[in-house]
Structure formats: C-alpha cells, structure tokens
Amino acid sequence: xxxxxxxxxxxxxxxxxxxxxxxxxxxxxxxxxxxxxxxxxxxxxxxxxxxxxxxxxxxxxxxxxxxxxxxxxxxxxxxxxxxxxxxxxxxxxxxxxxxxxxxxxxxxxxxxxxxxxxxxxxxxxxxxxxxxxxxxxxxxxxxxxxxxxxxxxxxxxxxxxxxxxxxxxxxxxxxxxxxxxxxxxxxxxxxxxxxxxxxxxxxxxxxxxxxxxxxxxxxxxxxxxxxxxxxxxxxxxxxxxxxxxxxxxxxxxxxxxxxxxxxxxxxxxxxxxxxxxxxxxxxxxxxxxxxxxxxxxxxxxxxxxxxxxxxxxxxxxxxxxxxxxxxxxxxxxxxxxxxxxxxxxxxxxxxxxxx
DNA sequence: AACACGGGGAT
DNA sequence: ATCCCAGTGTT
Numbered sequence: 001x002x003x004x005x006x007x008x009x010x011x012x013x014x015x016x017x018x019x020x021x022x023x024x025x026x027x028x029x030x031x032x033x034x035x036x037x038x039x040x041x042x043x044x045x046x047x048x049x050x051x052x053x054x055x056x057x058x059x060x061x062x063x064x065x066x067x068x069x070x071x072x073x074x075x076x077x078x079x080x081x082x083x084x085x086x087x088x089x090x091x092x093x094x095x096x097x098x099x100x101x102x103x104x105x106x107x108x109x110x111x112x113x114x115x116x117x118x119x120x121x122x123x124x125x126x127x128x129x130x131x132x133x134x135x136x137x138x139x140x141x142x143x144x145x146x147x148x149x150x151x152x153x154x155x156x157x158x159x160x161x162x163x164x165x166x167x168x169x170x171x172x173x174x175x176x177x178x179x180x181x182x183x184x185x186x187x188x189x190x191x192x193x194x195x196x197x198x199x200x201x202x203x204x205x206x207x208x209x210x211x212x213x214x215x216x217x218x219x220x221x222x223x224x225x226x227x228x229x230x231x232x233x234x235x236x237x238x239x240x241x242x243x244x245x246x247x248x249x250x251x252x253x254x255x256x257x258x259x260x261x262x263x264x265x266x267x268x269x270x271x272x273x274x275x276x277x278x279x280x281x282x283x284x285x286x287x288x289x290x291x292x293x294x295x296x297x298x299x300x301x302x303x304x305x306x307x308x309x310x311x312x313x314x315x316x317x318x319x320x321x322x323x324x325x326x327x328x329x330x331x332x333x334x335x336x337x338x339x340x341x342x343x344x345x346x347x348x349x350x351x352x353x354x355x
Numbered sequence: 356a357a358c359a360c361g362g363g364g365a366t
Numbered sequence: 367a368t369c370c371c372a373g374t375g376t377t
Binding site: 048049050052053085086087088089090091163164165201260261262263304305306307308309344345346 | 356357360363364366
Binding site for chain 3: 044046047048049050088090091094121122123124125126127144145146148161162200201228230231307
C-alpha cells in the first residue's frame, strides 16, 4: 500500500462516496443503460468538454448513429457535421476509426479486455478505465481532472498534476481506493463529486459527503489544491479571411488538410498575412489557388482563441468572375449548400458578414 | 516530457 | 479582456 494511504479510512470513504453518488447522481442521457457503444461515445465527447455542452451533441449523435455499426458505415463528412462546434475534431475521426476496427476485428462488439481496448484510436488510460468500469463493471481506475482534483484535496497531494508522472501516481491511488463491489459507482462517484461539490473554485465543503476524510479541508487548504503549473500563453497569428463571391452569388470555400488543426473541416480561404504581406494577397491567392480575385471592402475583425494559438482575422469581401474551380480543395457553394458543410466555430462567426 | 489539438464558461 | 477547465496522439 502507498505510504499516503496509510491511516486513511479507505473502506468508509469508498462506501460513503458510493452512497452519496447513488442518491445524488444526475440523470444524464448516457446513464440510461450500460450499452458500451453509448458509454464510449459519451466518454469521448466528455474529454475536455463539460457535461452541459455535451448533452445536446450526444442526443443528436445517437439519433443519427444509434449503433456502432451505423457509425462505422457513416460518411466522415456527415460525422464531422454532427460534431461541428464540439471541438477537438480528431476525437471523432479517431472514434470512427476505432468503431471500424471493432467492426472488422471484434465482430462489432466493444471488447471488454483492457489490452484490446487501449489499442483502439482515441482510447487512452482514462477512457479505457471509464468504459471498463461503467459498461463492464470492471475495477479499473478512470482518472480525469475531477478525480485528480478530488484526490489531491482528500489526500492533500501537492505535486503538480500537469506532470505525466503525477497522473500515474493518481492512477495508483485510485486503484488502491477502488471498490470491487461497484467500480462503476466508485469511478462515477468521484467524478460527480468533482463536478458538483469539489469544484475547482469555491468548493462546497459544507455539503461534501467525504468532508471528514478530506485532509485539505481539515487544514483549510482546499482552495490551494490541486497544484498546477500555468499553461504558456498562445501565439497570435494574423490572417485575412476572404469572402469571395462569384456572379452566381456562390461563395468560395476550402477544405482544410486531412491532418493537423481542424482537419477536414471547411473554411473561407485564409491568407497568412504575416508571411505573404498585406499588399500581395491577390497575387498570392492566384498563385496558390489559380483564381483571380478582386478585393472589395473590409467587413470587420474577429478573434478566435484556441488552446495553443490565437487567430486574429481581418474579414475582407472579394469578387471573382470564376464559376468553376480546378483545385480539389475548393468549391463554389450557394448560401443553402454552405450549411451542409462542417465549419469550425471560428468560421461560423463569418456568417453575419456574408452579404 | 513537451507540445498539438477546440470551445465554453466565470469573473 | 483574462483566466480556468483538461484526455489523447505525436514527437
């Protein structure tokens, strides 16, 4: 047993937590049953994303792709359209890759074996534990940010939780604390506690079922935990976004590369002005895309913040006499057709500037 | 171990 | 406007 868990009333903590969870758990769409596919989809959506954001996406996704097989045979662009606005789009591309693998190698049944599960794209240590415990009642830890926050306070652990080795430590503690009677309620209970009571700021310790077990509360330092090093700040990148209209009132859109940021989503063409220079936009555009354009007027400025960069976008209206395009990446589309393509939120913000 | 990869919410 | 939230893949 870890030194840190000596003198810790593990059994009482675990039972109290599970009882609290049974009595207070939220009625969420993915808690209706133990269908492994539904649990899996919900856990992918919940990565880096809050419950309230996920709920409508989950409903829509299940409506369109009710079974693993439906998702396996779906068109990737349609799947991306369903994910549009949820962010971290590689999550859903990996998910579709993984369900196709399950279809091909496991007869369409989600494997209940840790080794097979973790080989699937998009399933890391957390999601593996979540699926195994929630869908299959297996005693595997599922350590997410909630769990690290709760345990850092309960056990008063002052290590920097952004460090990979510290996360491994938390997985070890979670494994030692684990309930073998009800792993699902144990894992979901810690996460639920982190979401509802043991919140990042102003935790509601007065309502906490495991208050008497919490070393941070006893010492009044719950607000100081967990310890996290600060993220470095984002680099700003200036772009000129071109809203290019032809004589048929169609707009030029471009498919982003199949790897990297916002992969395979569509956008209005963007010129990296820092590299190209304000005065060379038109010539650069013709060289890059083979289309002659004429700039008409500046429509406004928009900022879009990602976790690692900031796009500073100047919106410029332009016209062209082209009606067709050679370039595979490009398409002229009507306002109506525009709505059927998956766009990142950064470019959904352009819609009001379309005239 | 460090970095890429979205978007939403609170203050 | 600024800070907080936080899993997986790649290198």
